[in-house]
Amino acid sequence: MLGGGAAAVLVAMATVLAWPDARGLERLYAGVFIGTAAWLAAIFVALLAASGARAWGRVLALATVAAAVVLLHGGWRS
Amino acid sequence: MKPITRRLLHASHTWAGAVFGLAVFIVCLSGVWAAADAHLRHWEAGARRLAAPAEVDIGQMLAAAQAHAPLDMRQISITLPTALHPAVRVSSGPAGRGGPQRGISLDPATGRPVADAAGSAAMAPIVTTLHKSLYAGFPGRIAVSLVGVAFTVLLLGGIVLHPRRWRDWTALRLGKGWRAAAFDLHRLAGLWLLPVLLLNGVTGIFSGLGALGTLTLSPLAYPGGMPQAMAELTGSPPARASGVPAAMPPLQTLLDAHRLRDPGLRAESITLANWGDAEASLTVAGTRPGLLSTAVFERARYRARDGLLLGEDSVRGRGGWLRAFVAVQPLHYARYGGGWGLALNLAGGIGAAVLAATGTLLWLGRRAAQGGPPWAGRLAAGCGGGLLAACAALLLAAAIGLDASSLARVFWGGWAAVATGLMLAPVRHQRRAAAAVLALAGGLLLGAVGIDLARSLAQLLAVAAPALCVDAFLLCAGAVLVALGLRLQFRSKDSP
Numbered sequence: 001m002l003g004g005g006a007a008a009v010l011v012a013m014a015t016v017l018a019w020p021d022a023r024g025l026e027r028l029y030a031g032v033f034i035g036t037a038a039w040l041a042a043i044f045v046a047l048l049a050a051s052g053a054r055a056w057g058r059v060l061a062l063a064t065v066a067a068a069v070v071l072l073h074g075g076w077r078s
Numbered sequence: 079m080k081p082i083t084r085r086l087l088h089a090s091h092t093w094a095g096a097v098f099g100l101a102v103f104i105v106c107l108s109g110v111w112a113a114a115d116a117h118l119r120h121w122e123a124g125a126r127r128l129a130a131p132a133e134v135d136i137g138q139m140l141a142a143a144q145a146h147a148p149l150d151m152r153q154i155s156i157t158l159p160t161a162l163h164p165a166v167r168v169s170s171g172p173a174g175r176g177g178p179q180r181g182i183s184l185d186p187a188t189g190r191p192v193a194d195a196a197g198s199a200a201m202a203p204i205v206t207t208l209h210k211s212l213y214a215g216f217p218g219r220i221a222v223s224l225v226g227v228a229f230t231v232l233l234l235g236g237i238v239l240h241p242r243r244w245r246d247w248t249a250l251r252l253g254k255g256w257r258a259a260a261f262d263l264h265r266l267a268g269l270w271l272l273p274v275l276l277l278n279g280v281t282g283i284f285s286g287l288g289a290l291g292t293l294t295l296s297p298l299a300y301p302g303g304m305p306q307a308m309a310e311l312t313g314s315p316p317a318r319a320s321g322v323p324a325a326m327p328p329l330q331t332l333l334d335a336h337r338l339r340d341p342g343l344r345a346e347s348i349t350l351a352n353w354g355d356a357e358a359s360l361t362v363a364g365t366r367p368g369l370l371s372t373a374v375f376e377r378a379r380y381r382a383r384d385g386l387l388l389g390e391d392s393v394r395g396r397g398g399w400l401r402a403f404v405a406v407q408p409l410h411y412a413r414y415g416g417g418w419g420l421a422l423n424l425a426g427g428i429g430a431a432v433l434a435a436t437g438t439l440l441w442l443g444r445r446a447a448q449g450g451p452p453w454a455g456r457l458a459a460g461c462g463g464g465l466l467a468a469c470a471a472l473l474l475a476a477a478i479g480l481d482a483s484s485l486a487r488v489f490w491g492g493w494a495a496v497a498t499g500l501m502l503a504p505v506r507h508q509r510r511a512a513a514a515v516l517a518l519a520g521g522l523l524l525g526a527v528g529i530d531l532a533r534s535l536a537q538l539l540a541v542a543a544p545a546l547c548v549d550a551f552l553l554c555a556g557a558v559l560v561a562l563g564l565r566l567q568f569r570s571k572d573s574p
Binding site for chain 1: 227230231234283284287288291292294295296298299300306307310311396397399400402403
């Protein structure tokens with residue numbers, strides 16, 4: 001939990017610094033959401049590592065691909 | 079799923095539930111209250127409820143407030159009446175650190191000062207504050223968000239563990255012992271309410287952690303840090319006064335012109351800055367149908383002397399991440415879908431509390447069967463049952479009409495007394511004590527409903543309607559608790 005939290009803070013900071021959008025609020029909240037999502041993901045990965053559940057792996061992989069497609073397509077912004 | 083995987087996931091779900099079950103119950107039960115806060119404030123007003131007006135002349139309201147007490151023209155805020163808060167609230171003076179604001183509440187029908195019963199409610203904020211911050215300010219808000227993290231992880235773990243049998247979607251074994259009933263309730267609540275539970279859990283996470291992220295990450299996005307981020311988030315302040323006096327058009331005319339120009343923005347409040355000056359401005363803040371935002375972000379600012387539009391703020395057209403952040407609060411507190419959205423949110427909150435209670439009960443039962451010490455069961459029953467009874471006692475005390483300090487004493491004293499009683503009850507009487515607390519809480523709720531119904535019958539239906547919705551909800555909750563308490567009382571051999 002704590003290790004995942006520390007990693008999530010780093011992910012959030014990197015996101016804010018590297019987000020390809022000049023608008024400050026957009027970069028800021030991209031960091032907030034992606035950092036928090038990274039923390040939740042770290043918790044699930046820890047559970048996965050403990051249990052080796054393939055179903056979880058598939059769900060996470062599917063969610064990651066879906067999120068990437070949505071972000072790339074630009075459909076997230078309306 | 080392999081048996082070893084299932085065992086590991088089950089173990090992590092069970093232990094996470096054991097560690098966070100009581101906290102999740104407290105946050106979710108108080109969350110039901112917080113979601114219905116505006117309705118409870120109206121309910122609490124009792125005989126002092128006002129009728130919601132069809133139309134209000136804001137200019138007349140401002141003149142009435144000015145006639146009663148001189149207003150500080152540098153900044154005047156006018157909160158428009160709603161069905162749940164039917165008074166017009168006029169406040170003046172600089173907000174925040176500039177000094178205390180002075181305010182007056184007016185009856186929109188007559189323009190006369192009234193006691194703003196809903197605006198100055200004493201009962202509703204007691205439990206709402208518990209949900210929002212645990213009475214610990216910003217750190218408490220973060221703690222509540224962390225409970226949201228635990229809740230979301232438990233939800234997802236529970237769904238993965240579920241064996242996906244169609245009959246599980248309806249099976250509820252009430253006559254086959256408390257373990258079977260608790261297990262079925264736990265499963266049914268998780269299955270049927272999963273979308274709204276996830277919505278509440280995830281938005282709960284971002285309610286606190288979003289604010290923490292804004293605080294800690296803003297120096298990376300803005301050279302000026304948090305103040306600069308907040309200035310961009312909430313819009314620029316009004317222009318300074320020029321010192322040149324100017325004639326102001328009627329306020330209602332300006333508001334009507336705004337409604338004509340932008341009928342989609344449902345005005346909730348109006349802020350006047352430097353009224354009577356050539357640079358005076360009027361800001362209309364509100365919400366838009368179908369847009370998940372709040373009055374903090376949806377605003378239109380006009381120059382007062384001629385009604386010229388100076389600027390508009392809205393999350394429409396802004397980036398997706400900002401829109402997601404702004405949508406968190408309206409989603410978490412069901413500011414969408416009207417009454418149905420609120421009903422769904424309340425069902426989710428009750429479902430979450432049932433999930434936490436039944437999950438903890440199942441864990442405690444297994445622990446007791448394995449010969450574990452009884453302190454965990456005493457703690458969970460005391461704190462959880464105590465909160466339930468304290469909320470019911472608070473509602474009854476408010477219905478009776480006790481003052482603010484007495485209400486606080488009833489809630490905290492009641493919670494402490496019931497918790498202590500349940501924790502110290504001898505083991506052989508503990509089941510009956512818990513059943514008695516359930517029946518007591520139900521009885522208190524029914525008492526509160528009875529008192530409110532008696533006074534609501536003397537009011538017009540249009541005035542009492544929101545309170546009657548609360549009464550119907552409390553009536554159902556009270557009846558269920560009394561029935562559950564009596565069932566456990568007379569079948570204590572079959573109770574946990």
